[in-house]
Amino acid sequence: xxxxxxxxxxxxxxxxxxxxxxxxxxxxxxxxxxxxxxxxxxxxxxxxxxxxxxxxxxxxxxxxxxxxxxxxxxxxxxxxxxxxxxxxxxxxxxxxxxxxxxxxxxxxxxxxxxxxxxxxxxxxxxxxxxxxxxxxxxxxxxxxxxxxxxxxxxxxxxxxxxxxxxxxxxxxxxxxxxxxxxxxxxxxxxxxxxxxxxxxxxxxxxxxxxxxxxxxxxxxxxxxxxxxxxxxxxxxxxxxxxxxxxxxxxxxxxxxxxxxxxxxxxxxxxxxxxxxxxxxxxxxxxxxxxxxxxxxxxxxxxxxxxxxxxxxxxxxxxxxxxxxxxxxxxxxxxxxxxxxxxxxxxxxxxxxxxxxxxxxxxxxxxxxxxxxxxxxxxxxxxxxxxxxxxxxxxxxxxxxxxxxxxxxxxxxxxxxxxxxxxxxxxxxxxxxxxxxxxxxxxxxxxxxxxxxxxxxxxxxxxxxxxxxxxxxxxxxxxxxxxxxxxxxxxxxxxxxxxxxxxxxxxxxxxxxxxxxxxxxxxxxxxxxxxxxxxxxxxxxxxxxxxxxxxxxxxxxxxxxxxxxxxxxxxxxxxxxxxxxxxxxxxxxxxxxxxxxxxxxxxxxxxxxxxxxxxxxxxxxxxxxxxxxxxxxxxxxxxxxxxxx
Numbered sequence: 001x002x003x004x005x006x007x008x009x010x011x012x013x014x015x016x017x018x019x020x021x022x023x024x025x026x027x028x029x030x031x032x033x034x035x036x037x038x039x040x041x042x043x044x045x046x047x048x049x050x051x052x053x054x055x056x057x058x059x060x061x062x063x064x065x066x067x068x069x070x071x072x073x074x075x076x077x078x079x080x081x082x083x084x085x086x087x088x089x090x091x092x093x094x095x096x097x098x099x100x101x102x103x104x105x106x107x108x109x110x111x112x113x114x115x116x117x118x119x120x121x122x123x124x125x126x127x128x129x130x131x132x133x134x135x136x137x138x139x140x141x142x143x144x145x146x147x148x149x150x151x152x153x154x155x156x157x158x159x160x161x162x163x164x165x166x167x168x169x170x171x172x173x174x175x176x177x178x179x180x181x182x183x184x185x186x187x188x189x190x191x192x193x194x195x196x197x198x199x200x201x202x203x204x205x206x207x208x209x210x211x212x213x214x215x216x217x218x219x220x221x222x223x224x225x226x227x228x229x230x231x232x233x234x235x236x237x238x239x240x241x242x243x244x245x246x247x248x249x250x251x252x253x254x255x256x257x258x259x260x261x262x263x264x265x266x267x268x269x270x271x272x273x274x275x276x277x278x279x280x281x282x283x284x285x286x287x288x289x290x291x292x293x294x295x296x297x298x299x300x301x302x303x304x305x306x307x308x309x310x311x312x313x314x315x316x317x318x319x320x321x322x323x324x325x326x327x328x329x330x331x332x333x334x335x336x337x338x339x340x341x342x343x344x345x346x347x348x349x350x351x352x353x354x355x356x357x358x359x360x361x362x363x364x365x366x367x368x369x370x371x372x373x374x375x376x377x378x379x380x381x382x383x384x385x386x387x388x389x390x391x392x393x394x395x396x397x398x399x400x401x402x403x404x405x406x407x408x409x410x411x412x413x414x415x416x417x418x419x420x421x422x423x424x425x426x427x428x429x430x431x432x433x434x435x436x437x438x439x440x441x442x443x444x445x446x447x448x449x450x451x452x453x454x455x456x457x458x459x460x461x462x463x464x465x466x467x468x469x470x471x472x473x474x475x476x477x478x479x480x481x482x483x484x485x486x487x488x489x490x491x492x493x494x495x496x497x498x499x500x501x502x503x504x505x506x507x508x509x510x511x512x513x514x515x516x517x518x519x520x521x522x523x524x525x526x527x528x529x530x531x532x533x534x535x536x537x538x539x540x541x542x543x544x545x546x547x548x549x550x551x552x553x554x555x556x557x558x559x560x561x562x563x564x565x566x567x568x569x570x571x572x573x574x575x576x577x578x579x580x581x582x583x584x585x586x587x588x589x590x591x592x593x594x595x596x597x598x599x600x601x602x603x604x605x606x607x608x609x610x611x612x613x614x615x616x617x618x619x620x621x622x623x624x625x626x627x628x629x630x631x632x633x634x635x636x637x638x639x640x641x642x643x644x
Contacts, residue, residue: 022140022199022200023142023198023199023200024197024198024199025197025198026194026195026196026197026198027153027156027157027193027194027196027198028194029198030142030153030198033142034154034169034171035169038169038170038171040141040142041152041154041171042104043104043106043110043174043258043298044258044259044260044298044299044300045100045103045104045109045110045300046103046104046105047135047138047141047258048100048104048131048134048135048138048260048300049097049100049101049103049104050104051134051135051137051138052079052081052082052097052100052131052134053079055079055080055081056079056080057077057078057079057080058077058078058080059075059076059077059078060075060076060077060078060090065391066336066391069391069392069393069405070336070389070391070405071090072405072406076090076091076094077090077094077097078090079093079097081130081134082127082130085126085130085346086123086126086127086130087334087339087340087342087343087346088334088335088336088339088340088342088343089123089127089331089334092116092127092329092330092331092332095329096114096116096127096131096329099112099114099327099329100300103300109327111281111282111284111325112281112325112326112327113263113277113278113281113301113302113303113325113326113327114300114301114302114303114327114329115266115303115304115305115310115326115327115328115329116128116302116303116304116305116329116331117304117305117306117307117310117328117329117330117331118304118306118307118330118331118332118333118417119306119307119332119333119417119418119419119421120306120421120423121333121421121422121423121424122331122332122333122421122422123331123422124304124331125264125304127331128262128302128304131260131302132205132211132260132262133205135203135210135211135259135260136202136203136204136205136211138203140200140201140202141200141201141202141203141210141258142198142199142200143198143199143200143201143258144156144177144181144196144197144198145196145197145198145199146181146184146197147178147180147181148178148180148229148247148249148250148254149178149249149254149255149257149258149295150201150209150210150257150258151175151177151178151181151257151258151296152173152175152258152298153196153198154171154173155173155175155176155177155181155296156177156185156193156194156196157173157193158193159176174284174296174298175284175296175298176296178249178288178295178296179244179247179288179292179293179295180244180245180247180249181196182244183243183244183245184196203259208250208255209255209259210255210256210257210258210259210260211255211256211259211260211261211262212251212252212253212254212255212256212259212260212261212262212299213252213261213262213264214226214227214252214261214262214263214264214266214269215264215265216264216265216266216268216269217268217269217270217273219269219270222269222270222272222273224251224273224276224287225251225289226251226252227251227252227253227273227276227277227286228249228251228253228254228276228286228287228288228289228295229247229248229249229250229251229254229288229289230248230250230251230289231246231247231248231289231290232246232247232248241290241291242290242291242292244292246290247288247289247290247292248289249288249289249295251286253276253280253286253295253297253299254286254295256299257297257298257299258298258299259299259300260299260300260301260302261280261299261300261301261302262302262303262304263277263301263302263303263304264304265304265305265306265309266303266304266305266309267305267309267310267312267313268305268309271316271318271319271322274322277301277303278321278322278325280297280299280301281301281325282325284296284297284298285297303326304331307417310328330414330417332373332414332415332416332417333369333370333373333416333417333419333421333422334370334416335370335373335374335389335415335416336370336389336390336391337363337366337367337369337370337386337390338366338390338391340366340369340370340422341362341363341366343422344362344365344366344422344425344426344429345362347422347426348429353433354439355433355436355439355440355441356439356440356441356625356627356628357440357441358440358441358442358443358623358624358625358628358631358632359486359622359623359624360443360479360482360483360486361441361442361443361445361446362446363443363482364443364446364447364475364479365425365428365429365446365450366425367386367475367478368420368425368447368450368467368470368471368475369419369420369421369422369424369425370386370389370390370419371383371386371470371474371475372418372419372420372463372466372467372470373415373416373418373419373420374386374389374415374419375411375412375415377408377411377412378411379403379407379408379411380394380403380408381474382470382474383474383475383478384403385408388403388405388408389405389408392576393575393576393577394576394577395542395544395552395577402577420467424453424457425450427453428446428449428450428453429441429446429449431449431452431453432445432446432448432449435449438627440625440627440628442628442631442632443479443483443632444631444632444635445631447471447475447476447479450471451468451471451472454467454468454471455468480636480639480640483632483635483636483640484587484636484640485583485587486618486622487594487598487614487618487632487633487636487640488586488587488590488591488594489586489617490614490615490617490618490621490622491590491593491594491597491610491614491617492586492590495586498586499572499582499583499586500571500572502538502572502582502585502586503571503572503578503582505534506534506535506538506578506582507556507557507560508520509530509531509534509535510530510535510553510556510557511557512529512530513530513532513535513553514553514554514557518530519531535549535553536549537585538578538581538582538585539552539581541580541581541582541584541585541588542577542580542581542584544581552577556575556577556578559575560574560575595640597610597611597614598611598633598636598637598640599637615629615630615633618632618633
């Protein structure tokens, strides 16, 4: 079967699936469905919440590194519907879902606007689009046939019977017929609500079915018809002004009924324009055009804006009534560069990029982005703060005390609301690719692209100066440290085995030292005193000297054996400070020979063999290709091992 025939078969199957009979009946038929499954009558918040929750939710436990290091052991829920698209946004998403859960149970949040507040490019719009996609995936709803707002069929039941209905079915009916359906009921069906036809309808963003969008409006041209529809002028000659048949109910609240209404950059609208939004959420009604009655509204109102607009709006004391009806959720930039890297990978995967991305390229870009988003700390330098926010354990120089992430967070408020956006980074990646003649990008080329872009596009002089310092000094040094360790690993035969051996030996000697016992020699089975000199050669790599050694050894011993008691596997990477000490020890031990091998222009046969093996390791084990390996080695040669 050809590709075309296979695809034509898929088209046929798709069309056949669409031919499945839709429900078509009257009130009696619908009530039978309600009796069998009451969930078909749920309101908008509950429908959306249930749809998102249908994909499942997991909780990060204490075995998860991010749970322990980033969230201080607190329970963190990860919603599967968002987990593959949004990274480092667990807390904002928890707040969004908390809002929907409360609203789904008809709490006060069901009469509130959900406001997503954050800087440009933080993911507000993407999050809203993803939520709207969840609505589109919901099963079809039952509606009054021909109703312009696709209202709930239970609105047909008269108010005098609703108490009995609630007692019989356990369902409380909210809302009344819209003016159009009320007119049809009287004039088409002689008031017999049991004859009003009922059908099914799905949700569609493109079809404006259950999704209304309100873009920012020019204050001089604002027209509430965008929200509530209008009167059809062509029909005013045919019907009286108070006749519902003149209504054109195509406003955002009309089409978004039973679904979502989105306000884009909400506070760019005049205050009078927002009163309808507040009426909709607080009273569950919106005005109808002209002289008609109020129209019931059931929907989730989502708004988003940036911090400058929010601050300006809340500064006006006359806006208190609106502010009181808003649930604000901050959507900051990611402050974990590992999570930021995942965002870049997602965006690159969506594109048609066909290039080689050398190791640490996206990491360097993400580090720069995070550095620009951090606020000044009196406790640590920016790079150290960035690492701690990424979940690394950092000890104070020469001490054993670890820097507490919560102490850093308490220094500032609302961190992550300023700085470089993801869009800025992606543009730099595009530029680096465009300038590359070999179809690749490396940490060196991305740094150069970022420097160029900062100089050209960052308007604020103070910010530009700080950003360039990050790129030209702090990140330059950090990447050199990463590169030195990586080349050393590639150069040293059996690096992992050596690191693990140092770790095991240090742990044995530290445990014996702490417990004032002896170390059993694994070869001779003799008992020996803890090797003080050996431990010091490790500890001095991270500045642990003097009396600090005692606490350091006690700390690492208790930490490791606590992990073992919990059934966790430990290795030389398990404890951040010790991992750093071991890496520095191995780097120092081969620095001279690495320099010779890397820089020598006239290597002997032995040296050339080691050099070739190192390059092959970089390619096969670390993800470089020949061109990127050549570039980073050249960079290391010029910056790490300069001849004195």
